[in-house]
Amino acid sequence: MSSGNPEARFTINVKEGIVELEGKESFVDKHLEKFEEIFKAAVREAISNNINAVALKAQPAAAQAMALPNNHPHHQHQQQQQQEMMMAPLQQQQEPAAAITSPSNAVARAPEQQQKPRQQTPRPSPTLPPIPVDLKANAEKPGLREFYAEKKPANHYEKTAVFAYYLTKFNKEQEVRYGEILSCYEEVDEKKPSVVDIVKNSVRYKGWLEHGSDKFSCRLTISGENFVKFDLPAANGKKESPPSSLASA
Structure with a gap:
């Protein structure tokens, strides 16, 4: 927006936020306050328009993400990351406990293994009866x-x-x-x-x-x-x- 006459000229660029006033000092002083209000209103409108534009761009992406099925790789990747973040503190607490208890369990089992040696059942010897035989002395042999x-x-x-x-x-x-x-x-x-x-x-x-x-x-x-x-x-x-x-x- 621009306006000009022999005595004064002003230019307003809302997109770039530029206001230019040229003319006599009395003219500039007289219209400066008016142009200041106009400029502030234009800046507020521009900021509001930019925010709305960003929100409109974000809405389709969010709607698209919500429309994806639960088994979509994008959702699964997000869920996996969330689970890893939740399980990491628990794993850090469990690992020291396992490192402490495992040696004690090994020590506790060692005596049990030593106290149970492998036993071998001896085979019973067969029971044999005596067999009668001539063991007395006679004319041909001693007793x-x-x-x-x-x-x-x-x-x-x-x-x-x-x-x-x-x-x-x-x-x-x-x-x-x-x-x-x-x-x-x-x-x-x-x-x-x-x-x-x-x-x-x-x-x-x-x-x-x-x-x-x-x-x-x-x-x-x-x-x-x-x-x-x-x-x-x-x-x-x-x-x-x-x-x-x-x-x-």
């Missing part, structure tokens, strides 16, 4: 009691070897049954062991016996024969002189 007294075995391995020797050499048996060894223990009035374990260990560690054809039978080895014949002392401290029936054996 087991006399032979046992001469050899004086010190433990069950030596006793079993002596019994196997007697049954093999004097009774002419090819294999010795475990029940016959038990009868030998009864004959010399000695406490009976687990013959199965004694024979098994003698086979494994001594080599005086070997397994027979039957599950509960054994044979005297050359090593066992030499041990009983030459290494076990007689009652008078001399080596045993084999009977005449065994001299050629």
Whole structure:
């Protein structure tokens, strides 16, 4: 808006907020107050128009966002961000607690594991009955009691070897049954062991016996024969002189 005459000229630009007055000093002073009110009203109108324009632009975007479905990626992204912001403080509180309790739980479980060692149930040894066998002296052989007294075995391995020797050499048996060894223990009035374990260990560690054809039978080895014949002392401290029936054996 502009106006001009020979004495004065004024220009008002509402968009840019410019007011220009040119003329005599008396003219400017006279109209300055009027133009000031006009200028203020124009500025207020411009500000109001700008605010309304911004609001109108924002409304379609907001309406578009509200119109999106809940499963839209935009909504899901916003919900995920909100959940992460809400869960972050809780996770920070829980992590120290877990770090404190986990070692104590591990320490508490360690003694329990140590207090429960793996137990092995021993297999029961089979119960074997004695088998009757001729152990008495006669014209061809000495009795087991006399032979046992001469050899004086010190433990069950030596006793079993002596019994196997007697049954093999004097009774002419090819294999010795475990029940016959038990009868030998009864004959010399000695406490009976687990013959199965004694024979098994003698086979494994001594080599005086070997397994027979039957599950509960054994044979005297050359090593066992030499041990009983030459290494076990007689009652008078001399080596045993084999009977005449065994001299050629």
